[in-house]
Amino acid sequence: MHVSTPFSEKLDLVLKALSMSRGRLAADLGVDKSLVGRWASGAVTPSAHNLENLTKLVATKRDGFTMLDWDRDIDGLARVFGLEPTNGHAVLAKTNGAHVGLPLPGLDLVRMVTERRAATYEGFWRSTRPSIAMPGKIFHDYGMIRRGPEGLLEFKMGGSGLLFDGWMLPVEGQLFAILFDTVGQTPVFLIFNGVSLHKAVQLDGLILAAALNAARTPSAYPVVLERLGDLSGDIETDNAEYAELLTRDTAATDETVSQAMHDHLIRDIGPGPAAAGTGEMFLLSSWANSLSKGLSSGGHLQG
Incomplete structure (x- = not known):
């Protein structure tokens, strides 16, 4: 060699x-x-x-x-x-706007937006989400977003022995992500509200996935990503930092989840709550109630 x-x-x-x-x-x-x-x-x-x-x-x-x-x-x-x-x-070679391994239309647009906005989202992140298998419980996952050699944002998340690997695609102010369980190759889909400022510090959205129960029930639930830190720029150093994050406890506590975050993640939805004005007809991640926020390049503006 x-x-x-x-x-x-x-x-x-x-x-x-x-x-x-x-x-x-x-x-x-x-x-x-x-x-x-x-x-x-x-x-x-x-x-x-x-x-x-x-x-x-x-x-x-x-x-x-x-x-x-x-x-x-x-x-x-x-x-x-x-x-x-x-x-x-x-x-990865382009063919009609696609590349080997991710043959999706519109990738030229994704690459263009990623070229401009990758630094906004690159970093180490912690997710906060409700558990489908254990109703009322909230858990964390730990991950890394990094621009890869193919010009896309690589997105890795994991916790409690589960690892997911995939891509994050910025389009039209939102972030569309697809992750695959590295063992069973089961896909998970996510949509986040993006930010307009220089550096994202928090993102909120929805997950669509098969629940980890015997029936693998299709499920949708809210999720929030919070920035834990920035990449060093050295691949091996960042890989080691990501590996360390994966060793952390995934169970949420009162210290890691505020009451406001709890209320955002565990909501009443359906015709009854909607009619009573206490909930939503559908599970939404609307701009009006979005938790996504960023910082300006100088750190003086937040929003």
């Missing part, structure tokens, strides 16, 4: 090209997720046995892939997967 291109970068490129998470890779190879994490961080490289198994797995998804392909430089490896190398870094 070329010394100038660490294996960790090549692995990152391959995983993105195949839309595969580290958790899924570990499960398919039958190895511990922490081992894949060490490959991805560059701490270690795969043994000959693991590299052979990894190559066989990739070959099932990309015909003709062999051990020799790992010896290519990053641009050469990118071309194997139909990616476009740009200034030495492979980015």
